[in-house]
Amino acid sequence: MRIGVTDKTPIVKPPLKVVTPPPLATQGDLLGTLENAQESKTTPLATPHFFSPRLLMQSLLFNSIADPDLQRYQDILKGKVREDLKKFKTPGEMFGVKGGKIVSIPVPKIGIPHFTRGSGKGGGTAQGDGEEGDVLGEPGDAKPGKGAGSEPGEHIQEIYVPMTLSEIAETIIKDRKLPYLKPKGYGAAKEKSIKWNTKSKVGIDLDINATIINAIKRVGAEIGDKFDLETDEGLNALLDQVAIEEQDKVFISWREIEKPQVSVAIIYKMDVSGSVTDEMKEKVRKAARWLSIIIQYQFGLVRAELRGDKFSNEHFGEGVEEVFIIHDSSAKEVTEEEFYTTRENGGTQISSAYELEEKIINERYDPDTWNIYSFYFGDGDNWGDDTPHSIDLMKRLAERVNEVGYVQVESHYGSGDFYDYVKEFASEQGHVRAVKITAEGTEDLDKVIDEMLGDKGDKKD
Template sequence: MGQKIEQDLQRFRKIVRGKVKSNLSKYISRGEMIGKKGNDYVSIPLPSINPPQFRFGKKNSGGVGVGPGQPGQPLTAPQDGEGEPQAGDSPGGHILEVDLTLEELADILGEELALPRIEPRGQKNIVTEKDKYTSIRSVGPESLRHFKRTFKRALKRQIAAGTYDPQQPVVIPVREDKQYRSWKEVPKPDSVAVIIYMMDVSGSMTDEQKEIVRIEAFWIDTWIKRHYNGVETVYIIHDAVAQEVDEHTFYHTRESGGTKISSAYELCHKIIDARYPPSQWNVYAFHFSDGDNWGDDVPKCKDLLHHHLLPKLNLFGYGQVESPYGSGEFAHHVFELAEKHENVVVSHIPDRDAIVGSIKEFLGTGR
């Protein structure tokens, strides 16, 4: 590819980024991107960014086509966006789909919401050591011989010894001249993280609220994945009892039972201890609920959080969605804990428009 088009392409990408950035809150609250997620990129429908031109509207417009059909019959081909049917093949203004990598998307999110970067905690992230060839020594295998330095030294020696003849510039390195590349072992931080999502699936949670959770989870994923090399996700649903499920089940399960939040915290605790020891993992836990808990269960929840969960977590996010049934009282209890633990964030998400703010609250801690 020529360099020229590369520049124009970069420029175009920059404009797209800007567009996505300025429309980000709209994209977030509509959840448009999630359905378009590929393995490592998302397709984003952008309104056309072509320069505007004087054009005809649709009203009274028409054209000529070919094929069977009676007058009055609608044209069968799908409406491709705003595409105006025309003679010739002049491009109709259609919706532009651009692909962004998840990293790019996370960067845009970070810039737009002014999120601080996450700093992986402590020493636990040192997993691998890598050899870096940065230094020089005088012994080593021939395959690592530093050619230039070796000959430079040989030249120096010959000049000093007076055996160098500029008329006949022959430089012969001897044993002492030889220089070899040498390596250092560099610890390479290889940080891993696990995100544990917990959701209340009791009867009082509606589909709309689950959708909100889904959108939140998508963005939290995107952001946290940007900062760690390996991110795993765990999904836990609970009503009166908790169970670990896969992603699809997580969003599509509906139970009718009561609510015991402690069941989820307990399971979460067990999973962390069994599979994600905090000494090696950065653990994130997010819990979404409508805030309705069985009264007697509250002290147990607080105890679990205070003594067992919170010390092991990078961040505990409690997102309370508003439901027509829930009392929303549980948020207060978590909030009390937030005063003692700085890794607790409580966020209210009454509707889709609040998602942006909530994401900022969750991720604004930089933890």
């Protein structure tokens, strides 16, 4: 497209005051820029062609700074600080589209109280379709001014954006510690791994920050005396002299390191026999899930600490192996999914689960190199003759593993007496723990976690 030469409108003033050179104002000039604008479809010169070290350093410096206000807000949301703001927290919600589906995104907000409109009494105006007398929406979520049609009618799938598993674990169980954990396998097994933590004079990835600092050091040593480095002017003048030379360059390099290893096996056993109602199964599954999350998080922490790393989400659950066993009158090993979903009807022999567990430990998890945690969930009903055998097996197990846990769920009609046997035997040893919970509600899940993972003194072998 060309602009006709007949266009005689003079340019009054350039849009921004550029001092030199004045891009005023001839027709040819305008024409030239127009043609350029059409032709210059190339990538705009986003960064100046000359990299001042100072500019670069600044940009590196600021890029690494996260938004402190956002950080603070997230801390408040998680309840780490400012308990007093809790009452003004509202569970906000947004509807968005992801993968072709409408999803509900929780956007919790904290209101700052001010004098504002309370009820919808008095009415207002809005825009949209509808007949007189139509109902516009739920009063609960409808703010004045919000009306019909703002709620999508399609199926809404809930997604949780704000928290990862380890964040949840962190909020709930900060103070709890994994009991009796030992750095087993410390000397024997070491993983080999590559870590990008070394500087080198040759390489591919230039460490720009270190390079610039080197250059500044070198130039400062050479000509630093000529400048007054106490003042900004002096410093600026010096920095203007800095240019990177070959000798300043520093590259990032890798080194092979050996990581000390520590591993955990968690063995969950559950009674799925007919006497355990669905409600009770739900409850023990919840308890098992929480224990699993907490152990994985705590173990991640321990492992990170042992290796001198900083804990991150990647450490969550690393090095933890989980074994799931369900039993009625016979036991079998299942996957995690099956463990949380299977129902069976049959008699109950607790010993079957412990037998299978012993077998698995013998085959796969040598107690010398593995930290083993064994949990049992059930209603405490057992086949009469089986109880002494089961207790024997438990005792044998207790000598080999870090902790033995027993969780018994009670329904309205009471529960079995296996708990009493375990309790009797548990009182002798701190690392054998038993707890009784009710099937209803979720309040006593805390009790399970406290009992199973609380500090009860050293393990008495």
